[in-house]
Amino acid sequence: MGLSEGAWDHAFPLPRRRAALPLDAWLFPDLEAYEPPGRGVPDRLAYLEELAGSLVESEADLADAELDHPCLPAAYAWLGSLVERELRAGLDPFQEGGGRPPRLDLVGLYGGETDQPYLYDREDGARLLVETPYGPGGDLDLPRNAQGRALIGEPRHDDYLVTAQLHLALVRFHNRVVDWVRRRRGGSLAAHLREAQRLVRWHVQWVVLRDFLPRLVGEELVAALWPRPGESATARLSVFGGSRDALPLEFALGGALALWSLHRSAYDLSDFVAGRPVRVGAPRGASRGDLRGGRMLPAGCSVQWDRFVSIQGSVPQRCRRLDTHLPAWVHDPAAEGGSLLLRALVEGWRCGLPSGQDVARAFGLPPVRAGHDPLLVYVLSEAEDPPHDGARLVGVGARILAEVLIGVVAADPGSFLRREPAWAPELSSTGGKFDLVDLLRLSGAPLVAEDLQAWSGHDLVLDGRLSSDAGRA
Numbered sequence: 001m002g003l004s005e006g007a008w009d010h011a012f013p014l015p016r017r018r019a020a021l022p023l024d025a026w027l028f029p030d031l032e033a034y035e036p037p038g039r040g041v042p043d044r045l046a047y048l049e050e051l052a053g054s055l056v057e058s059e060a061d062l063a064d065a066e067l068d069h070p071c072l073p074a075a076y077a078w079l080g081s082l083v084e085r086e087l088r089a090g091l092d093p094f095q096e097g098g099g100r101p102p103r104l105d106l107v108g109l110y111g112g113e114t115d116q117p118y119l120y121d122r123e124d125g126a127r128l129l130v131e132t133p134y135g136p137g138g139d140l141d142l143p144r145n146a147q148g149r150a151l152i153g154e155p156r157h158d159d160y161l162v163t164a165q166l167h168l169a170l171v172r173f174h175n176r177v178v179d180w181v182r183r184r185r186g187g188s189l190a191a192h193l194r195e196a197q198r199l200v201r202w203h204v205q206w207v208v209l210r211d212f213l214p215r216l217v218g219e220e221l222v223a224a225l226w227p228r229p230g231e232s233a234t235a236r237l238s239v240f241g242g243s244r245d246a247l248p249l250e251f252a253l254g255g256a257l258a259l260w261s262l263h264r265s266a267y268d269l270s271d272f273v274a275g276r277p278v279r280v281g282a283p284r285g286a287s288r289g290d291l292r293g294g295r296m297l298p299a300g301c302s303v304q305w306d307r308f309v310s311i312q313g314s315v316p317q318r319c320r321r322l323d324t325h326l327p328a329w330v331h332d333p334a335a336e337g338g339s340l341l342l343r344a345l346v347e348g349w350r351c352g353l354p355s356g357q358d359v360a361r362a363f364g365l366p367p368v369r370a371g372h373d374p375l376l377v378y379v380l381s382e383a384e385d386p387p388h389d390g391a392r393l394v395g396v397g398a399r400i401l402a403e404v405l406i407g408v409v410a411a412d413p414g415s416f417l418r419r420e421p422a423w424a425p426e427l428s429s430t431g432g433k434f435d436l437v438d439l440l441r442l443s444g445a446p447l448v449a450e451d452l453q454a455w456s457g458h459d460l461v462l463d464g465r466l467s468s469d470a471g472r473a
Helices: 005-011 041-054 076-088 159-186 189-217 219-225 250-253 257-262 340-350 356-362 373-382 395-411 438-441 449-454
Strands: 068-073 123-127 318-320
Touching: 005 076, 041 219, 068 076, 076 159, 076 189, 076 250, 076 257, 076 318, 076 395, 123 159, 123 189, 159 189, 189 219, 189 395, 189 438, 219 257, 219 395, 250 257, 250 340, 250 356, 250 373, 250 395, 257 318, 257 340, 257 373, 257 395, 340 373, 356 373, 373 395
Parallel strands: none
Antiparallel strands: 068 318
């Protein structure tokens, strides 16, 4: 394995049992901890390392279209990554003191409770900062300092270039909503900012709960957990309950990480680089021709969104199926920080995460396979089994994802589920329907090849209405 137990102690300074963690860190605090097979720590670590290697797609798998999701566009994998990073901006259960409850209130976009003026335009404090030029090739990028660090509220949104491009779309969406608010309402700059933030937060929460989540777990489960008129926002959740000070580890190291399986190992970014897919990750020391972030956007790496979602009849790249064939970049021992997958499996074991089979029984579900498996592995296995064939999460995975996402929004006193549970998107042009495509259109993001080709590099000027047709330069 290459690492002694002492080295792992240094790499993973985590408690070995759940007793050291707050109850808020668990959905099922009383379940027995999963133990990998083996007589001692080295054997168990070796087992988890071998298991991680068995969960990664091969080079032959990369070209296997049968492993593509039957219908889910590729943008939803990146939306899932952004949502996970938003929720992880909450209180870290492994550290004592301070923090904030898990929220889907766009801390990555607006920053935390402390003042972060660098996020905003100095000439107009209600608008988020968007600078030009956008990169060495005239590409659209986040504002950055001289060292290439993104000037955003949550640095992890810049881990990968596509996540950064999705964050940029949210920045531009906010600015266009500011313009929309000003054309319809009076008040001060501060009032415009508050109202724009509310609208952006609620529309993003709607996209996550009413567009993203049903695609991942099915409309039926979302409807079953959605509060009825007159009920509390969390009335139909069986395990999430009310407000929490920590993100449940069954979600953070199980249900949420299963969404890794949706990702491709490489993506076509636009028509201008068609046929030359860009790898998500690359071993340390290799060329930077990949999608790792933390740097100014390389020339030609702007995202043309009709390659990630269906726009004007386009046929986008699809996610991969939810199965035990994870993209190679999640298990790259040579990457900085080592293998993401192995770290997740070790963290799950060392903090006392229960097995997937025990969580299934706690939900009142019959386990889909005998024995005891790490929760992440179990969630992927139940999703890939017939008749589901990786089209969506089912059973344990579906319940964890749905309960936590709905529960986090329902527990937020500023969310639409708490303040106006009957609310429908105000920026919808189709009677309340609002999805990721609508958000991208209204942001003015480059949707098709002509948008990238004609992009002028300055903010769009609204004509007095926020319409999907106003998103073109």
